[in-house]
Amino acid sequence: xxxxxxxxxxxxxxxxxxxxxxxxxxxxAAPATVTPMGWMHTARFLTTAAQLHHLPAMDTPEIAFxxxxxxxxxxxxxxxxxxxxxxxxxxxxxxxxxxxxxxxxKQGITDAVxxxxxxxxxxxxxxxxxxxxxxxxxxxxxxxxxxxxxxxMCDPRHGLTELDDILLEVIRPRVExxxxxxxxxxxxxxxxxxxxxxxxxxxxxQAGGGEVKLFxxxxxxxxxxxxxxxxxxxxxxxxxxxxxxxxETSAAEPEALDE
Ligand SMILES: Nc1nc2c(ncn2[C@@H]2O[C@H](COP(=O)(O)OP(=O)(O)O)[C@@H](O)[C@H]2O)c(=O)[nH]1
Ligand SMILES: [Mg+2]
Numbered sequence: 001x002x003x004x005x006x007x008x009x010x011x012x013x014x015x016x017x018x019x020x021x022x023x024x025x026x027x028x029a030a031p032a033t034v035t036p037m038g039w040m041h042t043a044r045f046l047t048t049a050a051q052l053h054h055l056p057a058m059d060t061p062e063i064a065f066x067x068x069x070x071x072x073x074x075x076x077x078x079x080x081x082x083x084x085x086x087x088x089x090x091x092x093x094x095x096x097x098x099x100x101x102x103x104x105x106k107q108g109i110t111d112a113v114x115x116x117x118x119x120x121x122x123x124x125x126x127x128x129x130x131x132x133x134x135x136x137x138x139x140x141x142x143x144x145x146x147x148x149x150x151x152x153m154c155d156p157r158h159g160l161t162e163l164d165d166i167l168l169e170v171i172r173p174r175v176e177x178x179x180x181x182x183x184x185x186x187x188x189x190x191x192x193x194x195x196x197x198x199x200x201x202x203x204x205x206q207a208g209g210g211e212v213k214l215f216x217x218x219x220x221x222x223x224x225x226x227x228x229x230x231x232x233x234x235x236x237x238x239x240x241x242x243x244x245x246x247x248e249t250s251a252a253e254p255e256a257l258d259e
Contacts, residue, residue, distance in 0.1 A: 036231035037224060039104060043081035043114060046101040052139045055099060061234040062101075062113040062146045063180075066137070067153030068163060069119035072186030072217065076153060077116060079217040080227060086116070097125075097133045099140060104234075112234040113146075121163045141171050149180030149233045151226075156185040156199035156214075160206050172208065180233045181210030188214040188221050 049055040067073045074087040086102055097118050105111035117137055125133075141150065150171055154160055160168075160183075175181045183203050188196055196214055203212040211229060215222035 036227035039231060040080045040227045041082045042106060043083050043086060043102045043104055044107075045086065046103045046110075046113065048098045048100045050098050050136070052099075052136055052143070055101070055140075055144075058113060058146050060110055060113050060146060061148035062115055062144065063149045063151060063230055063233065064115040064117055064141065064144075064147060065151050065153065066117045066141075066167060067119055068155075068158075068161060069122035071119065071153040071155050072215075073116070073119060073153040075217045076184060076186060076215060077114070079220070079223060080230075081114075097129060097136075099136070112148075112230070115140075115144075115147075120167075121161065137167075138170050141167070142174070147174070147179065149182065149230070150175075151182045151184055151230075153184050153186050154203065155187055156191060156195075156203070157187070159199075159202065168206070168208070175208060175210065181207065182226070182229060183207050183210060183212045184215045184222070184226065185212065186215050186217075189216040189218045 047056060065073055065077060078084055078087050081102070086100075099118075100116045102114040102116065103110040103112075104114060117140070118133065120130075120134070120137070141147070152164065152167070154164060171179065171181070183206070185196075185199050185203055191199060200212055200214060213222045213225055213229070215226060
């Protein structure tokens with residue numbers, strides 16, 4: 001038996017009034033000329049929440065960005081969206097342990113939401129704050145109803161760490177139910193071609209059927225590919241985006257995302 005603290009996941013999704021706006025039908029209303037990159041550039045701050053029940057319930061497909069501190073998450077989101085103020089929004093005092101939501105799509109017809117989750121594994125965060133945050137994050141990943149996909153940032157020079165593995169365990173049941181999953185290997189410019197190929201094949205084994213992409217903000221590598229993939233996730237051919245089902249109960253309690 002592990003004596004480490006456990007992250008508890010809720011027995012049922014958080015109860016909050018659902019936000020129904022005319023934004024829900026935007027996927028079908030989007031003009032055919034929109035490019036995935038142009039679409040990413042429409043990103044704008046939507047809201048921030050310290051706790052799951054403070055997040056608005058939405059029926060717009062949502063993509064969560066997760067990763068260890070310093071993995072390159074903020075830089076990646078900035079590069080994809082061409083919006084420096086998004087990272088600024090996430091860095092504002094008091095919001096560093098918040099879930100920050102950004103809207104995508106033309107103004108007034110949001111057709112997808114990006115959720116920026118604070119990085120984990122940062123040693124300087126007080127133990128209690130860490131535990132509280134891990135709880136919020138695990139609850140979010142397990143029960144957020146409109147969650148459609150998860151993007152995990154990983155610095156390939158370090159590979160997936162123990163914290164990344166624990167998070168993978170938390171989301172595995174939902175990925176098996178159809179939740180989209182992508183590992184972005186960041187800072188690819190720091191690797192040789194041979195190292196990139198090796199990092200790709202290792203991460204593919206760990207991604208459990210999810211996608212893996214190399215990314216460099218410096219060299220603009222992988223930007224189009226990632227934008228295209230996120231577009232495809234949220235605009236499936238022949239129908240409105242369908243969020244993967246949220247887990248009704250937790251099969252097993254994940255370990256704490258702690259070091
Ligand atoms: N060479 C290189 N450095 C990067 C890249 N992306 C991020 N970094 C650097 O990695 C460090 C952490 O990046 P940041 O986006 O703040 O990480 P976060 O903590 O995951 O949000 C910063 O010094 C960045 O400048 C990249 O594509 N190439
Ligand atoms: Mg950051």
